[in-house]
Amino acid sequence: MGKFTRVFRSFLLSYIVILIIPNIALFVSYRTSISVTEKASIENSVTQLAKTKELLERRMAEVEGFTRQLAINPDLSVLMNERNTGDQTNVYGIWKMLRSILTFGQTNDFLQQFYIYLGNYDVILTPGSAYFRPEHYYENFRYADQTFTDWKQSVLGQTHRSEIMPLRPFLNKGAETAVVTYMQSFPLDAFNSSSPALVVIMIDEKTIASLLAGITDRYGGWTQITDAQGRTIASQGEGIPDLAKLEEDGRYDPAKVSQFHEGDLVITTVSDTNGWVYRAGIPRKVLLADANHVKRMTWTGNGIALAVGLLVCLGLAYRNSAPIHRLISAFGAAGKEPGRNEYDFLHGNIAEMLHNSNRLESELRRQQPLIRDAFLKRLLSGELPSREEIVAAATQANTGIYGNSGYVCILQIQGYSGKGTVEILNELNAARLILKQSLTDLAGFTLMTDWGADRIVILFASRETETGAAVGRDEIASLLDQLSRHAFEEYRITFTAAVGERFEAETGVSASYEQAKQALEYALHSDRKSVVWHEETRLESATYYYPLELEQRLLGTIRAGETEEALRIVETVVTTNTVQRELSVEMWHQLVGELKGTLLKLIDQKTFLESGSFESLKDRIIAVQPADKRTLQREIEQIVAAMCAVVEGRKNASHSRIVEQIKAYVGENYGDAELTLYRIAEQVERPEKYISQLFKEATGSNLSDYLETVRMDQAVKLLVEGRYTVDEISARVGYNSSHSFRRAFKRVTGVSPSSYREAAGR
Structure with a gap:
């Protein structure tokens, strides 16, 4: 290092100081984090058990909500209130009830296994099956410690109000398991010894235990749920203590939420809803594993960080001091050349870089018209079929068509028959430049490109002007007229302009260009030198148009x-x-x-x-x-x-047949209270909306109004006969309640059924 050692030492000392300061703060925060981690572990465990309790309570509330939905189910109400005549069973009603309960288990795994018992039919309904003999259901699903007689007497023969049966062994098609049973009789206010209907929901212990798995899977230990009487609802894990001995132990306080007992953290929480007690036992060593892990990782990480930090300090000190060494050495070497130093060298190179950058920018500006011209040629040729491709190409060319609608125009320069000589090509080149510059002076910036030696293609795109109007056909005609007069008066240049149809989107530019070419062919064929629009052309075609x-x-x-x-x-x-x-x-x-x-x-x-x-x-x-x-x-x-x-x-004719089928079916089944638009559509094998609209168009009345009219006509006949009461007539003409029948009859006839019967002399 020689004389530059002092620079290296200064860098190294600075980095070491920077490395030591955060380590001091890290040690202070380490002591705090250990205590916080221990406390957080306990709080997390308590929170986990509380969340499990809330989740289970929500699931049980959903089970209770399911029973309340059944209580107001109209299909179940009909089945409960029907009288079983022995040889007649409401098979359709039972089928509808089976359909309505089929999907409940898909949204709550607590409803995977349940059945509804209908006392008047002595039938058990499960999702997907109906058992017309309870003993058939008992053969497949039963409590392992209960006979058929005991089950029928204690479960089916009793009235239950939100009753929960604790954990019991259960046989599910021979497979042994254990279930918690929730029972609710219908109607909800039933107090008799037997009720018309009963729903029994069997919740598998494994389903409940799965909610507790979050604690045992994470910490090990055990979890247990008991009801208010101390009966087990569910349990999970190993080493579950005897609850009786646990409560008799003087070191255990049942009122505490969390406490350490015999090496375990015991967490206890009680449900305010049903009095269930939730307990969890977590081993102390597992609970504090995070804190111990923090200790080990902190000391290990701190030691490794110090060692690596020292190596990094050495590397950074050398790396940052080396350029200074080289710069000083370069200064010393360059100083030997008179009139030149390191800064002159840097200044010369930077100046050259700036000069090259300016040259590159100038070249890009020079190439910009070529890029724009290439974009316009691709657009006119139809090489950009989608709007996304057009936008991307326009962005690349740093241009656009400045509007999504407009016209494509082709200018054909006249008066040059032979284009093979250099003189003619030069004159045409000059003529194109003059026309493009003149058009720019008259209209401002306009997209245009050369197309061959004697043609210019112009894209007149619609854009908003100061008055809010878009460039239209009249403006283009006026602009081309001015350009024609100016070119002829000043330069004796004449041209023929051909304009295609208006395009309404960027993707239509190529089509408008093709139309402009057709118009130009027509103009040249007919020797026209004014502006020719595509719709004015009438060309002889070799083929007909019939795609x-x-x-x-x-x-x-x-x-x-x-x-x-x-x-x-x-x-x-x-x-x-x-x-x-x-x-x-x-x-x-x-x-x-x-x-x-x-x-x-x-x-x-x-x-x-x-x-x-x-x-x-x-x-x-x-x-x-x-x-x-x-x-x-x-x-x-x-x-x-x-x-x-x-x-x-x-x-x-087909519509008339369908309408007649509908009328015949309604005439035969008007007495069915379940006769709906869906059933009628099913009968005639047409969609509901279709037959409703068809019947309205054919008869002038709604199908529902027609059904009501048929029912009222039959009711009038029965009232006149006098053999049935009003309640019996309402059932015979398809009403579930006499109140609904009376209200409909008065709305149609203007009088009540009783008044009508009296007026008829009955």
Whole structure:
């Protein structure tokens, strides 16, 4: 190191001081963190048990909520209140009840195994199954310590109000387990010795224990839940103490939330909801493992950090002092050259770097028009099909089209027939420069590019002006007129301008350019030197316009019976090939043949084969002749309208059959209180929304109103007969309650059923 050792020592001493200061603070914080870690471990354990208690209480509350949902279930209410006549069982009602309870177990694992017992039918319903004999259910699911008679008497034959049976051994299809049982009778206010219905929910001990696994998996030890009477609800882990001996031990205080007892931290919490006691025992060595781990890691990490820090200090001191050494040495070496030192050297190099940077920036500015020109050529050629690609390329070129709609214009310079000589090419180059500069002076910045020796392509994009209006067709025509007069008066330059159709998005620029080329061909063909718009062109075409997608649309609209849309497509085809194109006789005959072929494809389908107009339509299509173009369009349109009328007629006939089916089904089943729009749609095999709208269009009334009218008509007949009471009539015409029937009858007829019967003389 020689004479530079002092610099190295200064750096090294500074780094060592910086290294020692945080280590002192680390030791102080270490002592604090140990005590905090021990306290936090205990608090975390208490919090974990409290969270487990809250989670289990929420699950049990969901179980109770499930029973309350069943209590208000209309299907269950109907089954509970029905009288079992012995040979008649409400199979449909039981099936609906099975469907309604099928999905409850998917949202709460406490509801994986439950059953509903209906006393009047002596049937047990489980998710997915119905046992019409309780002994069949008992064969598969039963308590291991209870006979069938005891089970039927103590569980099915008693009234239970939110009753919880503690942990008992249970056989689930032969598999041994243990369950906690929750029982609730229906209705909820039932006080009789037996109730119409009962729900029994069996919660597997493993399911409850899984909620306690968070403590045992993390700390080991044990967890236990007991009810208010000290009966075990669930337990998890090893080394569970005898609760009786634990409470008799004078060193154990049941009122404390956490306390150390015989090497374990015992945590106790009591539920305010149901009086359940939650206990957890965590070994002391496991509980304080984090604190001990912190001790070991702190001392180990601190020692390693000091050793590594010293090595880093040596390295940093050398690295930071070495440039200074080299700089001083360089200064000494350069000082031998007269008039030049290290700073002159650095200044010269920095100045050269700045000069090169300025040259690069100037080159980029010079290349910018070329990049913009390349972007515009790609855009016009259609090489950028998506808007994302256009935006990306515009960003790269540092430009854009300054609006998403506008026109593409092509300027064709006139008066230069031979372009093979250098003189002509130079004149054309000068003419292009003059026109572009003149256009810039007149319109400001405008995207334009050279396209060949004698053409300029201009992109007039719509953009907001100070008045809020977009650049439009009139402004472009005026601008091109000014440019034409200026170029001729000042430079004797003439040109022909061709403008394509307006594009509405950046992706339509290439299409507008192609249209401008077509307009330019038309202008050159007709020797026009003014502004020519694409819609003014009428070029003779070697082919006709009838693409496959247009044919498919025509076929689809006729199949759907959409007359207006089908006629519009026919008009588009004929107009395009007569107004915008000039077809040869052969091409015109070919087009007519294609149209006839399209219609003949449809005529062979079932819809037309089964109709009485098949032969006449076929003859009309074959008889179409490509004579007069207007006559052809009229004949094709008449045939298309006739075909659509056939389709519409068959649709109407089908609709009439469906409406009659609906009326017949309603007439046979109006007395069913469960008759809904869904069941009617199921019967006629159509969607609910479809038949509702169809019935409304065909009859002028809603389907629900029609059902109510049928029921009221039958009710009037029964009231006049006088054989049944009002309550019996309401049930016979499909009402669940006589109150709903009376209210509907008065709304329809204006009087109550009793008043109507009296007025009828009964």
